[in-house]
Amino acid sequence: MILKTYKNFNSKIRNKLIDRLKAKYDKNESGVSGILSALSDFNNYVIVLFNNFEILGAVSYYIKKNYIGIDHIGVIKQRCGYGTILMNEVFNIAKQLDRYPVSLITNGYSNEFYEKLGMKRSNGNKIPASYEMTG
Numbered sequence: 001m002i003l004k005t006y007k008n009f010n011s012k013i014r015n016k017l018i019d020r021l022k023a024k025y026d027k028n029e030s031g032v033s034g035i036l037s038a039l040s041d042f043n044n045y046v047i048v049l050f051n052n053f054e055i056l057g058a059v060s061y062y063i064k065k066n067y068i069g070i071d072h073i074g075v076i077k078q079r080c081g082y083g084t085i086l087m088n089e090v091f092n093i094a095k096q097l098d099r100y101p102v103s104l105i106t107n108g109y110s111n112e113f114y115e116k117l118g119m120k121r122s123n124g125n126k127i128p129a130s131y132e133m134t135g
Contacts, residue, residue: 005047008042021035046059054076059074063097067102070090088117120134
């Protein structure tokens, strides 16, 4: 598996990746929808996980002065470790840049996933849920 990070990457490449995903998968599936949202996030960094030129997942994030925020994450297949690989890469970047916390807001469907990664809920039981990982 290969991780590739993009910032303002070539729209031609981005469009090819998006077209390839739409041709192969139902764009309304939650994982595919998350990947498409990450790839369409033109203003942020995007990490894409590939295996044999097939996209397995993607995460988009932005870097601020004191933290890293995650906008979108999606994987082709859940419970295969793809999301963990992507999130761990963002955590590593945060560590290298000394940018903690890593934060995100979720609709609540992935709470268990974020908690398994060691992220803590930062807004009680409110929906949408807000999670943070501190260094």
